[in-house]
Amino acid sequence: MKEINKSIILEKNKIFTVSEYNKSVYGEKIRNYSGKYLREWNPRRSKLAAAIIKGLKEVPLNSNSNVLYLGASTGTTVSHISDICYNGRIFAVEFAYDPFVKLYNLAKIRSNIFPILDDANMPEKYRFFVDKVNFIYQDIAQRNQVDIFNKNADLFTCAKYAMLILKLKSISSRKNERFILNNAIRNIKNFKIMEIIDLRPFDSGNFLLSMVRH
Numbered sequence: 001m002k003e004i005n006k007s008i009i010l011e012k013n014k015i016f017t018v019s020e021y022n023k024s025v026y027g028e029k030i031r032n033y034s035g036k037y038l039r040e041w042n043p044r045r046s047k048l049a050a051a052i053i054k055g056l057k058e059v060p061l062n063s064n065s066n067v068l069y070l071g072a073s074t075g076t077t078v079s080h081i082s083d084i085c086y087n088g089r090i091f092a093v094e095f096a097y098d099p100f101v102k103l104y105n106l107a108k109i110r111s112n113i114f115p116i117l118d119d120a121n122m123p124e125k126y127r128f129f130v131d132k133v134n135f136i137y138q139d140i141a142q143r144n145q146v147d148i149f150n151k152n153a154d155l156f157t158c159a160k161y162a163m164l165i166l167k168l169k170s171i172s173s174r175k176n177e178r179f180i181l182n183n184a185i186r187n188i189k190n191f192k193i194m195e196i197i198d199l200r201p202f203d204s205g206n207f208l209l210s211m212v213r214h
């Protein structure tokens with residue numbers, strides 16, 4: 001077993017978060033672990049898990065981190081971040097009603113998740129619900145995904161670290177992958193790139209950018 005941090009554990013080719021909760025969120029396996037539980041983290045369902053398995057060196061999250069999560073969907077990755085940041089708060093923004101209902105139900109069980117039904121293009125609408133966040137995570141398949149990130153990063157200036165899932169096909173389905181990637185990176189404001197992880201074979205055409213504010 002290898003600890004990435006106190007709450008993230010790698011065992012052979014599998015990854016787990018240490019959890020207070022013995023309740024499966026998306027069908028993942030759970031087992032007992034020193035008075036708590038180990039929740040298997042599926043890298044085909046969560047790009048952050050895929051990036052860690054692919055060798056992401058730093059995960060700048062700890063038990064006290066406050067996170068702004070854009071594109072939360074039903075809360076698969078949110079639930080693992082909720083395990084890692086068990087004393088912090090996760091402000092989870094999702095604009096589609098159906099996945100939001102599941103996210104909302106998850107938040108009823110997990111007291112550190114604060115679901116927000118809103119469009120991440122308009123952070124000024126939810127800025128007053130969001131306390132000081134240290135970290136922004138974005139996983140949104142939209143053509144203007146870099147703009148969405150920049151707008152949120154401009155407003156939530158306490159966030160020192162960020163991770164952006166770049167979905168290249170959503171930006172352009174015709175241009176060359178390298179070209180889209182370089183262009184997207186050039187357009188990111190305020191943050192410099194620490195690591196770029198190609199998420200293949202878990203997720204094709206998606207890259208995780210890990211960044212720090214400059």
Ligand SMILES: C[S@@+](CC[C@H](N)C(=O)[O-])C[C@H]1O[C@@H](n2cnc3c(N)ncnc32)[C@H](O)[C@@H]1O
Pocket residue numbers: 045046047070071072073074075076077078093094095096099118119120121139140141142
């Ligand atoms: C790939 S899914 C996210 C999966 C999730 N991050 C996970 O790992 O569990 C992308 C989500 O972003 C949401 N989304 C897309 N555009 C959005 C926007 N402008 N504001 C908020 N949510 C958005 C979609 O409705 C979808 O649920």
